[in-house]
Amino acid sequence: MEKVFDSVLKTIGKTPMVRLDRLKAAWKLEGTLLAKLENLNPGSSKKDRIALRMIEEAESSGELEPGQPVVELTSGNTGTGLAIVCAVKGYPFIAVMSKGNSMERARMMRALGAEVILVDQAVGSPPGQVSGQDLDLVEERTQKIVQELGAFRADQFRLEGNIRAHEYGTGEEIWEQTEGCLDGFVDFVGTGGSFAGCSKALKKHNPEIRCYLLEPTSCPWLAKREVTNPNHRIQGGGYSRDLPFVDPSLVTEYLTVTDEEAIEGARALAQHEGIFGGFSTGAHVSAAARLLEGQEKGSTLVFLVCDSGLKYVSTDLYL
Known part of the structure; x- marks a missing residue:
């Protein structure tokens, strides 16, 4: 063992x-x-791996400072991984997610200490079916929050740690x-x-x-x-x-x-x-x-x- x-x-x-x-x-x-x-x-997902790697690489490079908020858009899995990593390391974490994703994920992230912001789906998007248009709306909200808080963006679509x-x-x-x-x-x-x-x-x-x-x-x-x-x-x-x-x-x-x-x-x-x-x-x-x-x-x-x-x-x- x-x-x-x-x-x-x-x-x-x-x-x-x-x-x-x-x-x-x-x-x-x-x-x-x-x-x-x-x-x-x-x-409960593969995204725990990238959450840990992105945060540790940002710490090593100095991009993430002690106590700085961390923000990322998520369908729920990366957000859950980041919520776990940030809880252990002491960073406030804000997850931004489309309302089209299953609500179990939002509840799990909140239980792990994250603030979860849910974004309305694009007009015409069926509940439970998240499109690229829905993700664009989540991205727009995420960028605003990062700018307002001076937060570190754990950008899973761009950070090579992924x-x-x-x-x-x-x-x-x-x-x-x-x-x-x-x-x-x-x-x-x-x-x-x-x-x-x-x-x-x-x-x-x-x-x-x-x-x-x-x-x-x-x-x-x-x-x-x-x-x-x-x-x-x-x-x-x-x-x-x-x-x-x-x-x-x-x-x-x-x-x-x-x-x-x-x-x-x-x-x-x-x-x-x-x-x-x-x-x-x-x-x-x-x-x-x-x-x-x-x-x-x-x-x-x-x-x-x-x-x-x-x-x-x-x-x-x-x-």
Whole structure:
């Protein structure tokens, strides 16, 4: 067993990996699916990693001073990670979030000591479906708050600590846990940080590893295909916007996934493997399964369980 840690921050990362043999059998797949349980981080998501890295790098550079407020827009997961880090380190934290995201996340951030500011959705945006327009409104409010308070902006879409957290953390852990025996990595795009970081780490070890980037079927923006509907139910990504972290040279292929496929994947993962993930995790399951049924038949594919299904109990992801 590990020693007793001096704070919960020391428990971030080094998450376990599980082979999904029961799901593979149920869906009659040929190959191996490996799930890295990022939902077991203290904030129940992969975003704890980037929250810690961004804050520590800002402390080291002097951009973040003792007692200075920290502000960031969030769909809830990065905000939860920042709330944890700021609570331990003594920074006031303000999370700015669209009302289109599940309210469990706002309650969790408040419980962790954060101030949460909820922003109305754009006209015409359905509840529970956050679009790029919704995110633009959140960004506008976030910038105003940063200026008014002289706060540090923990900008997850621009700070390189986002990529480094996954390149030197998550990606290296995947390589070590699989002992290099993997063929592909599948990731739904939010900020692009986990895709870029993990892909860089894995390709550094083996350039032949294939890295698949997922977007919602209705808005394959990065794939440069037609956006038919910017609204979708896969919270935390698919915002129909350019992402500076995503280097096209890392992308083996752009894939899409529907809301229904993401829901089916999440429910199957819970029912067959006892792993309780959210929408984006379900997207990973469905896309990886589709690959094993086709061009990746017989391969070993890895994906992240991005967060916990407990953050979506107010939605119809699980009925």
